[in-house]
Amino acid sequence: MYIQESIKTKYPPGDLALWIFICAELLVFAIFFAAYAFTRASNIELFNQYQTTLNTDLALLNTIALLTSSYFVVSAIISIKENKQKQSTRFLFLSIIGGFAFLIMKMAEYSHHMSEGINLTTNLFYMFYLSLTFFHFMHVILGIMVLIILWLNTRKGLYTADNHGGLVSGGAYWHMVDLVWLILFPLIYIMR
Amino acid sequence: MKYESQSVAKLYFIAAIGLFVGQIVFGLIMGLQYVIGDFMFPEIPFNVARMVHTNLLIVWLLFGFMGAAYYLVPEEAETELHSPMLAKLMFWVFLVAGALTILGYLLVPYATLAEMTGNHLLPTMGREFLEQPTITKIGIVIVALTFLYNIAFTVLKGRKTVITLILLLGLAGLAIFFLFSFYNPDNLVKDKYYWWFVVHLWVEGVWELIMASILAFVLIKTTGVDREIIEKWLYIIVAMALITGLIGTGHHFFWIGAPEYWLWWGSIFSALEPIPFFMMTVFAFNMVNKRRINHPNQPAVLWALGTAVMAFLGAGVWGFMHTLAPVNYYTHGTQITAAHGHMAFYGAYVMIVLAIISYAMPMMRGRKACNSAASQIVEMWSFWLMTIAMVFITLFLTGAGILQVWLQRFSDEPMSFMVVQDKIELFYWMREGAGVVFLIGLLLYVYSFFVGGEERTVEKKV
Numbered sequence: 001m002y003i004q005e006s007i008k009t010k011y012p013p014g015d016l017a018l019w020i021f022i023c024a025e026l027l028v029f030a031i032f033f034a035a036y037a038f039t040r041a042s043n044i045e046l047f048n049q050y051q052t053t054l055n056t057d058l059a060l061l062n063t064i065a066l067l068t069s070s071y072f073v074v075s076a077i078i079s080i081k082e083n084k085q086k087q088s089t090r091f092l093f094l095s096i097i098g099g100f101a102f103l104i105m106k107m108a109e110y111s112h113h114m115s116e117g118i119n120l121t122t123n124l125f126y127m128f129y130l131s132l133t134f135f136h137f138m139h140v141i142l143g144i145m146v147l148i149i150l151w152l153n154t155r156k157g158l159y160t161a162d163n164h165g166g167l168v169s170g171g172a173y174w175h176m177v178d179l180v181w182l183i184l185f186p187l188i189y190i191m192r
Numbered sequence: 193m194k195y196e197s198q199s200v201a202k203l204y205f206i207a208a209i210g211l212f213v214g215q216i217v218f219g220l221i222m223g224l225q226y227v228i229g230d231f232m233f234p235e236i237p238f239n240v241a242r243m244v245h246t247n248l249l250i251v252w253l254l255f256g257f258m259g260a261a262y263y264l265v266p267e268e269a270e271t272e273l274h275s276p277m278l279a280k281l282m283f284w285v286f287l288v289a290g291a292l293t294i295l296g297y298l299l300v301p302y303a304t305l306a307e308m309t310g311n312h313l314l315p316t317m318g319r320e321f322l323e324q325p326t327i328t329k330i331g332i333v334i335v336a337l338t339f340l341y342n343i344a345f346t347v348l349k350g351r352k353t354v355i356t357l358i359l360l361l362g363l364a365g366l367a368i369f370f371l372f373s374f375y376n377p378d379n380l381v382k383d384k385y386y387w388w389f390v391v392h393l394w395v396e397g398v399w400e401l402i403m404a405s406i407l408a409f410v411l412i413k414t415t416g417v418d419r420e421i422i423e424k425w426l427y428i429i430v431a432m433a434l435i436t437g438l439i440g441t442g443h444h445f446f447w448i449g450a451p452e453y454w455l456w457w458g459s460i461f462s463a464l465e466p467i468p469f470f471m472m473t474v475f476a477f478n479m480v481n482k483r484r485i486n487h488p489n490q491p492a493v494l495w496a497l498g499t500a501v502m503a504f505l506g507a508g509v510w511g512f513m514h515t516l517a518p519v520n521y522y523t524h525g526t527q528i529t530a531a532h533g534h535m536a537f538y539g540a541y542v543m544i545v546l547a548i549i550s551y552a553m554p555m556m557r558g559r560k561a562c563n564s565a566a567s568q569i570v571e572m573w574s575f576w577l578m579t580i581a582m583v584f585i586t587l588f589l590t591g592a593g594i595l596q597v598w599l600q601r602f603s604d605e606p607m608s609f610m611v612v613q614d615k616i617e618l619f620y621w622m623r624e625g626a627g628v629v630f631l632i633g634l635l636l637y638v639y640s641f642f643v644g645g646e647e648r649t650v651e652k653k654v
Contacts, residue, residue, distance in 0.1 A: 015424065017425055017427075018428070020428060020471065021428040024432055024464070024467045024471075025435075027464065027467070028435070028460070031460050031463060031464070032460055035456060035460060120451065120453045121451050121452065121453065127452075127456065128456075131453065131456065131457065
């Protein structure tokens with residue numbers, strides 16, 4: 001059933017204007033990632049040393065939180081395609097919970113760093129770590145705001161099997177936030 | 193013109209064009225002073241000519257933005273302006289205050305002006321572009337707040353559209369960020385921060401919102417494309433302008449004594465500032481291609497397309513050219529900055545104001561939709577003369593800048609500033625020549641308002 005539906009889905013799904021915005025956002029992150037990679041290449045020892053101070057377990061949990069949240073968004077879209085508004089609303093609510101879980105865990109990480117007196121000027125590694133993750137953090141906040149709007153709209157019954165472009169567009173934005181983290185996590189926390 | 197009160201915009205537009213002519217005359221005087229150092233000295237020293245040139249630009253653009261708002265907000269909100277009387281009163285207050293300030297610059301030494309206007313009570317004078325006496329600054333705040341009140345109440349009582357919402361956001365930002373000009377700390381680093389909070393957050397932040405909303409209005413009116421499509425574009429352009437523009441302020445913090453991370457933040461985010469301008473270009477051409485009507489006011493469409501292209505080139509490409517910290521290390525404060533400044537201001541803000549004037553003025557002067565064919569031809573000539581002249585001004589200044597960087601900062605045996613200025617004299621002469629062509633274009637623009645004849649036929653469906 002879902003496969004048949006997805007064949008009918010236009011490409012790209014959602015709004016073209018939003019895809020241009022997503023591409024522009026990805027470009028911002030891409031430049032940041034490239035800057036990180038080049039700087040790391042000439043400061044390998046420094047980066048290796050301070051990468052070990054990061055909490056990889058918490059970051060892994062954050063990855064799971066975002067992936068699960070994205071799964072719920074996909075489920076919400078599948079439900080709406082079957083005209084199951086109530087189910088879709090529930091899935092969106094769960095995806096919002098996933099987003100908040102990420103924020104809480106990330107704030108715990110930040111508070112730990114702050115208690116150790118780490119800031120943007122501590123060293124080059126922390127400058128990149130804090131800049132990149134905080135910029136992504138702001139995107140998670142924006143993404144959650146988008147999800148909340150989608151959740152409210154779905155509750156009001158604004159989306160149907162025939163008309164759910166807004167939901168798909170908003171979902172695409174949330175997947176972008178997710179995708180960026182999937183690059184950020186190995187790049188900053190794991191790769192040595 | 194749908195609403196009687198829209199006509200208050202006419203006063204603002206006439207003043208804007210008048211001051212624009214003044215700005216260009218002082219630009220030419222200053223351009224000549226680059227090569228003939230004592231030209232008009234001591235009557236108009238270089239620093240005074242520069243101050244008048246840049247201050248007139250800001251003031252006439254503000255007149256243009258206010259005129260644009262007074263014209264488009266009643267039409268968008270589908271209601272008369274909250275108080276046309278207040279709009280007229282503030283016009284005269286602003287004009288008289290502006291004229292007195294310029295006369296002050298020209299007639300008395302700057303230090304005397306500071307003394308006369310009681311600058312010691314609340315020192316705000318002496319910073320580039322914000323040279324206005326404190327009393328003028330207070331006047332600007334009063335005019336801006338009254339204007340905002342008038343516009344906001346018009347929006348509140350009528351239809352709320354994305355265009356008016358974004359325009360209001362831009363205008364509110366303009367007023368709020370100007371308040372930083374009243375804070376004048378002794379610490380030079382802090383002083384620079386707050387100075388850029390006005391200058392950068394205006395031209396690379398909230399002014400872009402004003403530009404995008406005026407452009408959207410002109411495109412809706414001249415192309416007949418659905419409002420929903422235009423509004424959607426507006427959202428993403430504004431989001432991108434804010435993301436890149438706000439953090440992009442960091443490209444001014446490279447060498448002022450700010451922490452090192454600004455080298456990264458400033459470089460990365462400002463490198464992306466061309467994106468919203470690129471989006472605006474795609475947006476404008478897309479809308480014109482999808483047009484449902486052929487609007488008879490061709491110059492208005494030309495200005496709208498022109499502003500999108502020239503803003504992308506001037507603000508986007510020429511800005512990017514020297515925004516990365518390793519490049520800016522060499523180019524900072526050279527003629528490359530001047531090249532960027534000229535094309536960016538012309539492309540983004542001069543042309544958008546001329547676009548709305550071109551669209552609105554014929555109707556405010558009693559025409560149905562546009563001027564006569566003869567008048568439109570003259571106006572389009574003025575468009576091409578001014579635009580091509582500005583391209584050459586930019587290219588000549590870029591040439592001068594590259595040579596300046598090479599001779600003064602990059603070569604094995606760097607030369608002193610004044611020696612290098614002599615070496616690049618030829619570029620300054622050519623820039624002055626292009627400046628004269630620009631003035632001719634501008635005078636033709638003014639003349640186009642006086643060319644009579646039958647009105648072109650009204651819009652046709654595509």
